[in-house]
Amino acid sequence: MNDQTNYGGTNYQVNTGENNTNVFYPEPEVPIVGIPHNLPRIHAQAFVGRSQELEQLHQQLQQGSRLAISAISGMGGIGKTELALQYARHHLEQETYPGGVCWLRAREADVGTQIVSFARSRLGLKVPEGLDLQEQMGWCWQHWREGAVLLVLDDVTDYGLVQPYLPSGDRFKLLITTRLQLGKSFQQLEIEVLQEAAALDLLRALTEAERIDRQLETAKSLCQWLGYLPLGLELVGRYLAQKPDLALDEMLQRLEAKRLDARALKRVEAGMSAQLGVAAAFELSWQELEGAARELCYLLGWFGLAPMQWQWVESCFADGDPEDLEDLRDDQLIRFSLLQRSGERTYLLHQLIREFFQAKSIAHSHPEAVDALKRSICRVMAEIARTIPQTPTLMEIARLTPAIPHLESAAQHLTDFYSDEDMLSALTGIAKFYSGQGQYQQAEPWYIAACNTASQRFEANHPSIAGSLNNLALLYHSMGRYSEAEPLLVRSLAIYEQQLGADHPHTATSLNNLALLYYSMGRYSEAEPLLVRSLAIYEQQLGADHPGIALRLNNLAELYRLMGRYSEAEPLLVRSLAIYEQQLGADHPDTALSLNNLALLYHSMGRYSEAEPLLVRSLAIYEQQLGADHPGIAGSLNNLAALYRLMGRYSEAEPLYLRSLAIHEQQLGADHPSTATSLDNLALLYYSMGRCSEAEPLYLRSLAIYEQQLGADHPDTALSLNNLALLYYSVGRYGEAEPLFVRALGILFDRLRETHPNTQTVWKNFLSFLEQVIEAGQTDRLSDHPATQGAIQQLLQGQ
Template sequence: MPLSGVVEFVGRKKELQNLHQLLQDNKQVAIAAIAGMGGVGKTELALQYAKAHHETYKGGICWLLAKTEDVGIQVVQFARTQLDLNPPEDLTEDSNQKLLAQVQYCWRRWREGDVLLVLDDVSDYEQVKPYFQSLPSRFKVLMTTRQNLGRIAQLSLDVLQPEAALELLRSLLKETPERIGRELTVANQLCEWLGYLPLGVELVGRYLARKQDLSLAEMLRRLKNKRLDERSLSKSKSEADMTAQRGVLAAFELSWQELEDDDKQLGCLLSLFAAAPIPWKLVEQCLPEEDTEDLEEIRDDSLLNLHLLQRKGEGIYQLHPLLREFFQYKLTGLEQGEEFKRSVCRVMVAVAKDIPETPTLQQITDVTPAIPHLAEVAKNLIQYVSDDDLIWTFTSNARFYYGQGLYNQALPWYEQCLKVTKKRLGEKHPDVAQSLNNLAGLYESQGRYSQAEPLFIQALALYRKLLGEEHPSVAQSLNNLANLYNSQGRYSQAEPLFIQALELYRKLLGEEHPDVALSLNNLATLYRSQGRYSEAEPLYIQALALWRKLLGEEHPDVAASLNNLATLYNYQGKYSQAESLHIQALALRRNLLGEEHPDVALSLNNLACLYYSQGRYSQAESLFIQALALYHKLLGEEHPSVALSVNNLATLYNFQGRYSEAEPLHIQALALRRKLLGEEHPDVAVSLNNLAKLYYLQGRYTEAEPLYLQALEICEQRLGVNHPWTVKCRENLANLRDRLSSNPE
């Protein structure tokens, strides 16, 4: 039996127990196979098992190397040298059966007690099978192999758990333990990059032990740069005490040599996908000319059988990270390599185009397995994507995150999209305009209005120059800039743009189009913001009817339309109509978008506002608190929606006479709005008015008056003298002055 070269055996306690159980469970012959990819530690586990249970096998432990020499010859040699047995030469006249007869002679006369026979690295079980067919039941046979041996009891060995991999690395650096403590995060990243493969971790750990001045961060950088060519992954001559006889590349090469050409090609194709679970249907789409059953045969009989591929679930498969590196290494010399890259890009672009602008939760769930592979194309295969499809690989990733309200995760994709499209297509291209528009829209959703505006203006100018005045993209750009102005309270600038966009959409797309519905909805929202409720209502109703007709009842745009009309009804005092629509909108958003989405928070907030208007304060408070918590979680501390939510909760507390709770919230909302929206935004006026109202109710009239004055000035300038908010603010100031005149301080 060879000597183990492991410094410290970690992470395999459960596997050792399972292996012993497998070997003991069979009444006659127990043949257990430790299967797994190269480098996973099959031989080491067999060695550790033999060491741990040598007392169990009183008849001895016989270690056989399946690939080096005929197993029968090795058995006879072992019997002669270790057991003093001397099988006769004349047991049979058939020369072909002579060796088999000698082996059987040895089995019959073997030392008393249970016996463990270990066959290391079996590649062809049929060659060794004849020697074990008449084996007495006291013999236990343990094989290590890269293959699936069919009906034979099998212990499949996986990579180490992350904590065990880190412990293995720590054991190899025990003479300089401070290195792990100093770079713990990097140590974990190092193990992750190696895919927790024991051979990889051991080789790198031993290399680091020899290079005491080499930081773990630099080691990781070298691995990422040189990949499998990094010398730390090769077995050094100085590591003669290692159990493993090969480096990572050499270990994988043994499996490669057992593959047919078609097997190799499929492995190389799989390596182009991300280091993540791969939906098999994507692989089939990359090879449309190949027979589906033939591909399954290659997958199951070759790659899975040799443990070069893992099944992760129904229709889901994955390459180990280092095996993926290995197949990519081989891809460079493959004739079909370039064709495979274009094919993967073609398939992933098709997936990208199917992700809608406002995806539902179900659509998000359906596309989630493809997202890492879309990201892989955008990051590493973008040169194989055509100019016409270039933008899709980035926008689809952004839509995936944006659709969940994960704006910070969507942001780098839109930023990268703009950078790449400019570089490849030049500054003057419609896709550059679209990229500007998309990034600006994200900034607006984040409340970063000052950053959004110049991008929207650039996009509009570029569309007009490239496409002329009458084009749907120009209408879209007008609408988006108008939306921004509306969010900023710049209503007089927003209105003509909304009207232009609506007229253009109608002219180019006809009356029945989702973009026409959107334009009607947005113009109605502007009128609502201006207090022009009678003008807003018919537009909202038209938009809702159009969306229902074109998109069906269950669509995020229908939910938004229900919410907007309900909010208008609340402003108009039509509470029973508003409540029904708000409840519908909230239920629809929860169903379509999930519980954690900014639009769900908005619906909670708006329904709370309705309950507040109706005097249903306990119901309102619960919803306001839920909305605020959700906004905080999704959007962070500094966002206009967070300020709105804080303001609304403060207003409720104020009305309930809970002044000590209301005041800090009013102050917080005002400060946040000033910071995010500027001094002259209508929402700042609302916060000034509400804080003044709090002071008024507390009898703090001298503190309230300047706030009312500031609020009234902003409302008159930005909303006009007849806007409902302006009128309300004027009334509040008049009431205060009446109180001051009747109760002078």
């Protein structure tokens, strides 16, 4: 091909065919001493991590009763030639091939000519004159030196061109190195990149071991950036050896700044088996690709650095023929080892090839064509993001996890190619993926990015800004960071009121969310008017019997329940249940939710006999409509079990709690906050039954989950600390109970204030604990913490 490709501002020139005079030179005739060979006079400074491949290669070559052919295949720079050289040199020393070791350069001069030249110069054969090349070849094979022979064909680009020159007979062993996938008719050894330990060993051997070990973490990052590719590692290692004052972190910064155009990846030294830099090595394969295959490469280079599901690629070429796309993939990219199959309809790019493809697309003469490809990736990623549920199950997480690296990469690097709405969908989807698993720390930067994006892309006070603020506030609510959530919700509400009107449903939702925050903070008097107003808006906009009204009735009733205003809560819940039954049907999941909430009210009022049938019916609806293992059922099981526990029906409560825990572990994961809640509930049952030794490990595991997922200072973590403290208190382990109480109170006073019901409950538990310690005369087992000593003095003065 004649087209010249500009890569990163530099023209990579690749010498091929007769013009390549950099590597090998004609060999003069020499006396035959020992086993004849023409192995290149180059030596690797280090060869690591390939002992298993050398053994496997030898086993392949010794199999069969006819010409044994084994092919070393893989991407450019993977170390195919070096592996072949190491094998040939080792077995030359071992005298495995007394008939000779013949090294043939398949990409250069005619292979037949090289074989005849070897026979003359190394074997001392006098080839008769007057024969054409094919006849000369045949004569050479017939008169070849006795014994097993190793023929190495290095860098085969077209097996059909060299096949006519090959001998027959089982004493000839043919070793091929190629970037091609030659098919199942060959014994093929596809070599992979090095493992991390081997990559580090290679750097140690090329530079100073102490230098690498002194900056080990940076060295690991360096290996990772290079994708553990032997060529890249060797080039960088040799570059570092020449620059003893260059710190590894500076080397990494240079690579990150200049990418494949970095000098370290282009400087090839004499004595290396590789004769090309990284980009130039990839260029050899690139030159074999046709135009449509290159277009596919431009697209693939902008996916994330992770396996790609082929259906995403097909979706990017929505108007193309999937079979044509398959052919380009299989016959071009995979054939030339530019793309690797990593699973069923799943493919992977090496990160340096990905860098190469990106650079090629940047240098494209028609950038608008590449921009269109980038936009197609963004469109596909946004479509995936919109399928992410608020609380994904493990099955949904498994479905979505492969897409997340690509969603994140596109959201970080292709922002200019997203539409405004798709950009918000992508960022919010990623955030929901993490927050739905209780991984709030990972979700936070994506929700913040959504807020920033909305502010940049939309005019001031646009409703999309309000929606993004609302989402970030709900995350902070879940994280217990109430003081940070409040101003966001207040601003979100103001935007909705200003832009959409005081009576818009979005305004009502914003009022509802701010109210929920206030009652989590114990600020019930501030929450109530917001919920009342939200309910009024929905009644006005949707009608008195709309299902949306039922949900708001439930929320207001829950506030009244928490405030102890049971007589006001009951009619709201009764009305909510009637709406659901009338509008959605007696067996709808929302009807089950309403039954559950009315039962919780009766539970709080001590009307257990009325609560039980409602919870039983609610559970039956969930099981019928959602399936026996749906996460929504776990909550219903928990509530019924809690009722049985309070009624002293422990044997009926235990299997319900166990089933609730099993569902949460199975559907949401062993470390999900909902799993921690189930553990707490089961532990409480065992505590109530006097089975404290069984309760303790459950409490400890629950606390560990809360601390890991929600944070050490989350209000739910404080309640978990309180529960464990109560257990230790009950069994006389006062020295272990006290620091848990103190820590719980510190969190609650800081996050919820002194007047919050949860704070008051834990404070009362702490005082009861101290009273028992004083009564038992064991205050010496307590610490000198000011909170503890102050409370003891308060109790002693009150006696």
